[in-house]
Amino acid sequence: MIHQDPSTLLGLAVRSLLRHEALAISALQKLPMVLFPSLFKEAFNSRYMKIITAMVAEWPFSCLPVGALMQDTDVVILQAVLDGVEMLLKQKVHPRRSKLQVLDLRDVSHGFWDVCPRTEHGESSKGTLNKEQTGNGLPRYVLRRVLKVITDFDLRTHLDEQQAYLLQWSQQQKRFVQLCCMKMTIFETPMEIIKMVLNSFQPYYIEELELCTGWTPAALRHFAHCFGQMRNLHKLHLSCIYIYTNKVVNTSEDVEDKCISRFISQISKFKCLQHLSMNGTYFSSEHMKQLFRCLKSPLESLSIDFCEFSQSDLEHLRQCQRLFQLKHLNLFGIELFNASPITFQFLLENVATTLQTLELEDCGIGDSQLSALLPALSQCIHLTRINIYDNVISMSVLKDLLKSLADMSKVTEEFYPAPLECYDDLGYVLVNKFAKVCPDLLNTLRVKRQPKAIYFATNICHKCLQRCVFDGKTRLCHCWP
Structure with a gap:
């Protein structure tokens, strides 16, 4: 049969x-x-x-x-x-x-x-949303039994057809339906649209917010009230916000300064915040100081990419106790070491017992700075990933780094720059030299442990936008035959 x-x-x-x-x-x-x-x-x-x-x-x-x-x-x-x-x-x-x-x-x-859902007692399957969304601490009026509609919202310059329909429907059913937005992206969105949407969603439920806008300080001040109601934020991403003012009393600059301060002050209300990232965001040093002082919960990850960052900003980082339990630190495209590396060394020592991933790509690190950081790096025994691409390091100092990390058995991904000796005086890659020195560097590490995924790479080629990479074998960028 x-x-x-x-x-x-x-x-x-x-x-x-x-x-x-x-x-x-x-x-x-x-x-x-x-x-x-x-x-x-x-x-x-x-x-x-x-x-x-x-x-x-x-x-x-x-x-x-x-x-x-x-x-x-x-x-x-x-x-x-x-x-x-x-x-x-x-x-x-x-x-x-x-x-x-x-x-x-x-x-x-x-x-x-x-999977096949369970049928006992009418319970939902393992993959369904079992957790009650209205947990302890919510206002009493939302604890009544209503059907919850959960969504993410990506706001642009206008609402699309589906977003508009959902909002209109939810208003008609607001006595029986609780509309909950878990993740919201605001990208150059007019303020009147934002207020209308947040009146439907209740900001309290938003757990992730990405704010990407070129708003004026006055616009940030208008948004501050809505922003401060997002008490359940776990992730906050600020992108392309360029605000830099020099505080001068009784001037328009002073008014702008107060607008920005009001916006930043709302962060003190986020007691669940675990992940903070800033990309292309420029605040004055005083506002950066205020931002880090407003943090009320220990952060798990901090990412700062392509931001204007001064030595005093770095000092604010070092002094912020809410960063002492960081698991993930990403500083990309920031000139960290225009002055003494001691401040960053102290920051690394503060997070040494928890740090798992460290990204320091294109941070202006040279031989002297990296050498100063080696004692602190060697204490980060829980590292699983390290990336220091696009920094100017010599062969000898790079070997010292590999030796200091040789006992870190938890590392699974490593990204190192090709040493300074692999470039000529004009900055062009010497491919023969690159193919020769990278195996030597790899052997330096293999004396102590077998790396799982390790890469030595040149700077990105300006012509083909690729790197020459050695990961056990040499792979040249597209400009080479």
Whole structure:
């Protein structure tokens, strides 16, 4: 006897049922729970809108992670899903079958669709959102039982069709629906749009915020109130904010200074903040000092890329106790060592017991600075990744670095610059020299341990935008035959 694959039989049964729309809808109340995910996915992919609506209203699990199935913006699909929610909400008597509590519209992979959901006691599968979103500490008025609609929001210069539809629908259903945004990106968005969106979402629920804007200080001041309400922020990314003022009393510069200070002061309200990154963001030294003093929780990661950074800013970093438990430190494209490296050495010593990844690419590190940092680096025994690409280091000092890191068995990724001796007086790569010295450097490390992934690389070629890399074998940039 020939046995067919059960999944094939299930697929045939699902497709056969969908071909009879009225029958499929009428059968939902008697359909086994285990068949709901397969039937919903097929109806979703084949765009059976009426069946989608009916299935949402009858959904037998606590969470429906429909966002994982939505590849592109699709207002028609969204409307069908929300129509099902509305049908559920309009029932005078709560349907016996439906247990829907959370509608997840986030475009993230979800294990719910890859496993067979558990049916005991109507519990959702391991991959569904089991955790109650309204935890302790929320205002009393949001603790009433409502259906939560969870999404991420990417705000640009205007709302797209799907965003506008969701906001309009949520306003109509606001008595029964709690709209929760977990991750929000604000990119050159007009203030009136931001306020309208945050009135719908309640900033309290936002856990990740990326703010990329060229706002004036006055605009930052207007945003400060909304910003300060994001009490659950775990990740904050500030990008392309260029504000630099010299404080002069009773002038417009003084007014701007107060606007920026008000914006930065809101960070003191973020007691859950763990990850802070700044990219192309320029504040005055006084404002940087204020920012680090406003931190109220220990940071897990700090990333500062292409920012104007002074020696006094580095001193603020060293003195900030909220950075003493850092696991990840990324300083990219910052001239750290125009003055003494002692300040940064102290910072490394403060985070030595927790630091796991260290990125110091293109930070103006030379021989003397790196030599001064070696004692502090050797204390970072939990390092798993180190990157010092695009710094000017000689062969002898690079060997000293490798020797100091030789006992670090947890390191899995290492990125080192090609030594200074691999360039001619005009800065061009001497490929023969590069191919010769890199194996010697690698052997220096292999005396103590076998590196898992190690790379020695030249600066990026201005013509082909590639590097010459040695990772056990030499690979030249595209400009070389």
